[in-house]
Amino acid sequence: MTAASALVLVVLTLLLLATGAEGAALGAAALAGVALVALIAHLVRAGQRGVLPPLLLGFIILLLWEAGVRAFDVPGVILPSVSAILARMASSAPTLWEDFAQTFLRGALAGYAIGCGAGFVVALVADRTPALQRGILPVGNFLAAMPIVGTAPILVMWFGFDWQSKAAVVAVMCFFPMLVNTVQGLAAAERMQKDLMRTYAAGYWKTLTKLRLPAAAPFIFNGLKICTTLALIGAIVAEFFGSPIRGMGFRISTEVGRLALDMVWAEIVVAALAGSAFYGLVALLERAATFWHPSQRRAR
Numbered sequence: 440m441t442a443a444s445a446l447v448l449v450v451l452t453l454l455l456l457a458t459g460a461e462g463a464a465l466g467a468a469a470l471a472g473v474a475l476v477a478l479i480a481h482l483v484r485a486g487q488r489g490v491l492p493p494l495l496l497g498f499i500i501l502l503l504w505e506a507g508v509r510a511f512d513v514p515g516v517i518l519p520s521v522s523a524i525l526a527r528m529a530s531s532a533p534t535l536w537e538d539f540a541q542t543f544l545r546g547a548l549a550g551y552a553i554g555c556g557a558g559f560v561v562a563l564v565a566d567r568t569p570a571l572q573r574g575i576l577p578v579g580n581f582l583a584a585m586p587i588v589g590t591a592p593i594l595v596m597w598f599g600f601d602w603q604s605k606a607a608v609v610a611v612m613c614f615f616p617m618l619v620n621t622v623q624g625l626a627a628a629e630r631m632q633k634d635l636m637r638t639y640a641a642g643y644w645k646t647l648t649k650l651r652l653p654a655a656a657p658f659i660f661n662g663l664k665i666c667t668t669l670a671l672i673g674a675i676v677a678e679f680f681g682s683p684i685r686g687m688g689f690r691i692s693t694e695v696g697r698l699a700l701d702m703v704w705a706e707i708v709v710a711a712l713a714g715s716a717f718y719g720l721v722a723l724l725e726r727a728a729t730f731w732h733p734s735q736r737r738a739r
Contacts, residue, residue, distance in 0.1 A: 468506035472499045519701040524708065527701040534690070535709050542687040543713050545602035546674040550609025555666055557610065558617030559659070563647075565618075566625045576622065583615040587673060592680045600681040608677040613666040620665070624658025625651050660725035667718045671710060 476499065479492045505521040507513070515523060528535060565572035591608050598604035628651045678688025687706050694702040 468502045472503055475499050516698045516700055519704055523701045524704045528705045528708065531702060531705060535705060537685050538687045538690050538706065539709055539713065541602060541683075541685045542605070542674050542678065542710075543671065546605030546677070546686075547609055547670040549602070550606035550674065551613055551666055551670040553606065554610035554613030554670075555617045555663060558614045558662070559621050561614075562618050562621035562625065565622060572622060576619065579615040579618055582611075583619075587612065587676050591673075591677045595677060595681045601683060602686075605674045605677040605682070605686075609670045609673040612669045612673040616665045616669065617659075617662040620658045620662030621655060624655025627651075627658060628654040656729045657725075660721065660729065663721050664718060664725070667721055668714060671714045671717070675710065 475495050479495050482492050482495075501521050508518055508520040513520075519527075561575070565575055587608065590611060594607045594611070595604040598607045625647075675686075675688040675691070678686045679692050682689040687710055691703050691706050694700075694706075
């Protein structure tokens with residue numbers, strides 16, 4: 440099927456939904472999904488690596504979601520329609536922005552900066568002190584395995600119910616992935632490269648800045664990317680255990696109790712968009728900083 444036929448089926452689905460013919464709209468949506476999947480396959484075979492294939496796939500899912508919920512008359516307390524979620528996002532934009540600022544801009548970003556920064560500094564100290572490295576990594580792995588639902592209530596009691604306690608939870612979650620990835624990255628430089636730096640009479644700090652940190656950059660950015668997802672998850676979960684009357688986690692737990700699932704899904708959409716944008720920003724910074732690395736050359 441061509442792109443034109445897929446577009447026709449999509450328009451037909453939307454028209455059927457607008458006129459209330461949900462059953463026919465579901466069938467048209469299924470055909471449109473098949474056409475769009477065929478289009479995605481064609482784009483992939485043609486070497487398309489941009490955002491178009493995932494955007495088309497996401498559109499298929501949303502279209503089938505909307506048509507399926509309407510056709511089967513699914514109650515809103517079970518699964519709201521896409522249109523109901525979008526309408527709630529439009530009507531509750533100020534509340535969503537306040538929750539986003541509280542959870543992401545204050546709690547998640549502050550904890551991310553503290554946790555990643557501390558993990559990087561401790562990794563440099565551990566690299567300088569092998570005894571500390573052998574001791575801290577097992578302890579770090581043990582603490583990283585502790586469930587967040589166990590540590591979050593403790594940190595909330597220690598640091599209070601505002602964003603500071605959420606930043607503390609995020610910092611703890613981000614610290615050890617950043618530490619482990621940085622330590623592994625600092626060990627990535629080859630022995631021959633280190634010997635070459637010694638022939639140049641380069642000391643520890645010169646070797647660190649000119650050889651080992653550049654070689655560790657892919658590992659460091661890998662830790663940063665891992666922590667982007669952990670930061671938002673940690674901030675939201677921490678709000679389940681105590682927060683002021685704002686925040687994504689607070690809103691989700693409150694609206695679930697009120698059976699306002701459209702608002703819950705609106706918060707989930709905002710969180711997903713924020714997390715994806717944050718991850719994408721770090722990935723762009725990685726591409727700019729490590730353009731010389733073979734993995735980035737293959738990505739191009």
